[in-house]
Structure formats: C-alpha cells, structure tokens
Amino acid sequence: MTQSWVGENAYCPACASEYLEPTPEGTPVVDFICPKCKTDFQLKSQSKPFSARIVDGAYRPMVNSILEGKAPNFLLMKYNVEKLSVNDFFAIPKHFLFPEVIEKRKPLSDSARRAGWVGCNILLHRLPEEGKVSILKDGSEINKSEVRKKWQSFKILSDVKPESRGWTADVLSCVRKLEKPQFKLSDAYSFEPELSKLHPDNKNVLPKIRQQLQILRDLGVLEFLGNGNYKFLR
Ligand SMILES: [Zn+2]
Numbered sequence: 001m002t003q004s005w006v007g008e009n010a011y012c013p014a015c016a017s018e019y020l021e022p023t024p025e026g027t028p029v030v031d032f033i034c035p036k037c038k039t040d041f042q043l044k045s046q047s048k049p050f051s052a053r054i055v056d057g058a059y060r061p062m063v064n065s066i067l068e069g070k071a072p073n074f075l076l077m078k079y080n081v082e083k084l085s086v087n088d089f090f091a092i093p094k095h096f097l098f099p100e101v102i103e104k105r106k107p108l109s110d111s112a113r114r115a116g117w118v119g120c121n122i123l124l125h126r127l128p129e130e131g132k133v134s135i136l137k138d139g140s141e142i143n144k145s146e147v148r149k150k151w152q153s154f155k156i157l158s159d160v161k162p163e164s165r166g167w168t169a170d171v172l173s174c175v176r177k178l179e180k181p182q183f184k185l186s187d188a189y190s191f192e193p194e195l196s197k198l199h200p201d202n203k204n205v206l207p208k209i210r211q212q213l214q215i216l217r218d219l220g221v222l223e224f225l226g227n228g229n230y231k232f233l234r
Pocket residue numbers: 012013014015016017034035036037038039
C-alpha cells in the first residue's frame with residue numbers, strides 16, 4: 001500500500017518532475033527513482049510516529065556507502081492503518097547523511113540465527129532541521145516550491161567529503177539560525193556549547209568553527225568581509 005501511494009502521489013523533491021518511478025521488484029536499497037534527474041530514494045514506512053532513531057540495515061555497509069557517496073536518499077512515511085491515509089511524509093537528502101548520523105547497534109546475541117551481525121540506526125534527532133524536508137505534515141501538504149527550495153538550499157554539502165560533512169552541516173545550520181544576512185565571528189563562536197555537545201570528541205571547537213567558515217567560503221556560501229565579519233552569498 002505504501003509503495004503504491006508513493007507511486008501515485010509523490011513527486012521529486014530534487015527537481016521539477018511530478019513523478020517518481022518504482023524500481024523493479026527485488027532491487028536492493030533503492031525503491032524509487034526520479035525519471036528526470038535520476039535521484040534515487042529508499043522508502044521507509046511505519047504506522048507509529050517516528051522517534052529519535054530509525055532502524056536500518058547492516059552498519060558497516062551503510063557507513064561505507066555514505067563514505068563512497070553511494071547511499072540513497074530516504075523517504076519516510078507515517079501512515080494510519082484504519083483510515084488508510086498518510087499523516088507524515090518527509091525526505092532526508094543524502095547530502096545530509098554523514099557518519100555521525102549512523103549509530104551502531106549491539107551485535108546480535110550468540111543465540112540469534114545471525115549471531116554477531118551488527119545493524120545500525122539512523123539518528124533522526126542528530127540531523128539538523130534542514131536535513132528533514134517535510135512534504136506532508138500532520139496530513140497537510142507543504143507547498144511544493146518550498147519543499148524543492150529546502151532540498152536545494154543545502155545541496156552544496158554534496159561537495160564536502162562525507163567524513164567532514166557533519167561539521168560543515170552543523171556549523172552552517174548554526175549560523176543560519178542567526179537569521180541575519182551578515183554576522184560576526186563572535187556570533188559563530190556563540191554556538192560553541194551546542195557544537196561541543198554534537199561533537200564530544202573534539203576539544204578544539206573554536207578553531208574547528210573557523211575552519212568550517214573557510215570551507216563555507218570556498219563553497220561560495222559565505223564571503224569574508226574582514227575583521228571577523230561574514231556575509232551570506234546564498
Ligand atoms: Zn528529480
């Protein structure tokens with residue numbers, strides 16, 4: 001039911017295509033492909049509300065596919081069994097997938113058929129707000145052009161290596177929260193407590209913030225105005 005709902009109702013959040021095509025039955029990892037831009041999607045659906053974690057497949061292959069840039073984009077759906085309706089439907093663009101978002105589960109116990117197998121969770125709560133692109137929320141459709149704009153707004157992250165993408169995404173998400181066209185280095189530094197919590201292993205958060213601002217400049221997101229002043233270019 002959920003597969004056919006997507007086939008009939010979903011459109012591509014990454015381009016102007018009004019359809020997503022299902023892949024042939026038995027295709028691993030990818031359930032839908034956009035006929036226009038070829039963006040691929042894996043569908044995950046459930047009747048319970050989404051919590052902080054989504055159970056996914058094997059841990060190592062998932063992390064490797066992210067590092068190699070081969071992970072799919074995700075479509076997440078919450079449906080209502082009695083009403084046969086969809087309440088929530090949102091996408092996670094793969095440019096928001098980085099190793100910090102994937103949590104290793106405990107290996108299966110010795111008594112399990114696949115003893116020692118290690119699965120993973122996708123940490124929804126670890127994704128910046130911009131990494132969850134709502135298409136349908138509480139039963140109402142989000143404006144299509146807003147959906148596509150949100151998808152594109154952080155597409156630049158695909159140009160950052162997956163292993164350092166977590167930092168870039170987090171710093172970008174922080175400075176966007178300022179909601180100012182220009183900001184100061186001290187504004188960016190004010191997120192130190194938040195960023196330390198997100199990256200507990202890193203003891204040098206301030207130099208890391210400066211480094212990420214340089215990466216954002218190289219990506220054409222920021223302009224350095226001098227004397228610790230920054231301007232958003234997009
Ligand atoms: Zn498309």
